[in-house]
Amino acid sequence: MRSKLRSAPRSPRLRPKVIILGAGISGLALAARIAPRCDVTVLEAGGAAGGLARTIRHKGFHLDLGPHPLYSTEASREDVIAGLRRALGRDLAEIERTSAVWFNGRLFKYPLKMRDILSKLSSAELAGYGLSFVGARLGYTLGRRGRGDFASWVKARYGGKVYRLYFEEYTEKSWGVSPPLLSAAFAAERVPETNLLDVVTEAVTGRRRASAADHPHNPQKARSFFPRLGVGMIPDLLQREMKARGGRVLFGRKAVGLKMLRNNAAGVAVRHHHGRREVIPCDFLASTIPLPELASFLVPAGEAARLRQALPYSGLAFVFLFLKKERVLRHKWVYFPEKGIPFNRLSEIKNASAACAPPGRTSLCVEFACSPQEGGRSSDGSYVRTAVRELRRLGFISASDVCGSLVVREPNAYGLWLRGFPEHYQRVQDRLGEVANLASFGRQGDFQYFNLDHCLLRAGEIAGRIAGFFRLEGERS
The missing domain is CATH 3.50.50.60 (FAD/NAD(P)-binding domain)
Structure with missing residues (x-):
């Protein structure tokens, strides 16, 4: 308040x-x-x-409810982290932030880099997305800013094709709400602004202009820190x-x-x-x-x-799978925006700190979005079976890798900024x-x-x- x-x-x-x-x-x-x-x-x-x-400490594993690194992006946050480092000493280490997005069976580095996207899309795909984006930016320059909802806000800035490629499905998956029902204020808070010069500069040089990196949620600006035995x-x-x-x-x-x-x-x-x-x-x-x-x-x-009703929350179900493997992911976490994949994010805490799993073992945290009401409908076994089935289908694990599981539910994980x-x-x-x-x-x-x-x-x-x-x-x- x-x-x-x-x-x-x-x-x-x-x-x-x-x-x-x-x-x-x-x-x-x-x-x-x-x-x-x-x-x-x-x-x-x-x-x-x-x-x-x-x-959560469980049979030699240390389990966080999704990835929780500390970010240092400005002086005030540096002071907070400095105080924690004095108290925790070597138990708070600086780590490299590595994450990815899964599209059409391919991993893209996240935050999305224009050169990476260009290298993995066909000429026809590039033309379609490019024309849609250019049209949106020209319309935005002429004053077409969209209505007061998330979908209109994003379309006015990125174009309909880019919106449908990434924002539409992932937003609904992550928050459990159709994007037109979310407030434009939520989009302004969570989605960075961009412009044609930013895109061209990044495509040619591989670097983002300062204006594109100034958004408060842009992790490229941040140093990341993580406690040795979990957050x-x-x-x-x-x-x-x-x-x-x-x-x-x-x-x-x-x-x-x-x-x-x-x-x-x-x-x-x-x-x-x-x-x-x-x-x-x-x-x-x-x-x-x-x-x-x-x-x-x-x-x-x-x-x-x-x-x-006006200020609801979105819930999360965290499915932890214990595996007889040393590692699974090259990244600390991976986003899954496509609607055909039922979970939103996959993370491996051992990639942030090796001390969070026993030798020769690792754990994966699979996140499913749900409303507070839906969180109690699916059984733990149903969540586990779905996670194992989909990770096998995508090629991340085999059935014989799994040696245990745990499900944790959080009914009030994120506040939903609906229209109004x-x-x-x-x-x-x-x-x-x-x-x-x-x-x-x-x-x-x-x-x-x-x-x-x-x-x-x-x-x-x-x-x-x-x-x-x-x-x-x-x-x-």
């Missing part, structure tokens, strides 16, 4: 009680920073810390630091409501995993739970239901802004697609705002 927080003077002898909802990396990072000056309690509905950034080493570190500074995490506590006193959150209504309920008092509430869930504590039931998103989002922010001592942040709390380093930065921002709210001094990092 980005509304301005009003200050509240406190006695220097009292530590303000701060409750943080969610023990993911955002919540733990905030707790570690403010614990010396505040009485911090983190409430986690589940039984483990880390959220999407946790590492879960970072939330584990933050939890240790928070506890050493006097904070605590309570697992199996799900927030179900707020106790309000005028325009302040005075406490959080909590349901324990065994059913008991209680209200835990607070002076400040910081939330990383899904944004519509938090808003539902403050609005009538009918409006809460409408918010959940900016208006709905602002309405929620306005309502939350009426509560003086409340902040919502993190990937789910901000309803933003944040990388790991951005989550850590946002936690620092909220820590500074809490310090200002209580007029605290010496807030530690």
Whole structure:
């Protein structure tokens, strides 16, 4: 939440009680920073810390929920990574970012390089895609910017053929929603702008102009870092630091409501995993739970239901296959945009750190997109059989390679920016802004697609705002 927080003077002898909802990396990072000056309690509905950034230990394997490198693209992120490197030492190493896209049985380096594409397309294909792109760019120059949805935004900038080649199928596969139903704001956030000069320059020289590389999600600008035993080493570190500074995490506590006193959150209504309920008092509430869930504590039931429809989440099912092989992929992860392949992405954590698998073994993480409702319909066995069948068909593995499997589901992995998103989002922010001592942040709390380093930065921002709210001094990092 980005509304301005009003200050509240406190006695220097009292530590303000701060409750943080969610023990993911955002919540733990905030707790570690403010614990010396505040009485911090983190409430986690589940039984483990880390959220999407946790590492699962299973029979000698370390398993991440998809690839989670740290990116260093600017000074503020450099500072975050420098702090982690001081704490983790050699356990946080710089790695090469290698990824690819699978098209028509062929691997293309990702981010897509024009020379690579040109070398693998026929003359007829090149002519069709080229004319479509040139026509779109000329129309864009003349003011045709598309309507307010994802599909129109991309077509206006890349052309219909390029849209159908890559964006249409992969977007629907990744998010579980037809692209015309997604907001143009989502396209502007996730898809880099380009122009004819960028394309020609890259095709001739093999290098991208600076203007094409300035998009915040362009990984070419970034240095990448990865913990030796998986990304879960970072939330584990933050939890240790928070506890050493006097904070605590309570697992199996799900927030179900707020106790309000005028325009302040005075406490959080909590349901324990065994059913008991209680209200835990607070002076400040910081939330990383899904944004519509938090808003539902403050609005009538009918409006809460409408918010959940307007601001839904896409879920993911992670299928881990344990293999009797040293390696499978040349890349750390591979995207699969084609609709005929049921999963979105394939990653091999051992390519980021050899310590994440036993000698002579490796693991693959196969990601399937699903809505929160669909996530419970398919059985674990169905997901595993589909993953093995498709990977065999594509030539990545044989049936005899597989020596085990594990399925993990995350129902609220990504916020979906549907058409009309900016208006709905602002309405929620306005309502939350009426509560003086409340902040919502993190990937789910901000309803933003944040990388790991951005989550850590946002936690620092909220820590500074809490310090200002209580007029605290010496807030530690």
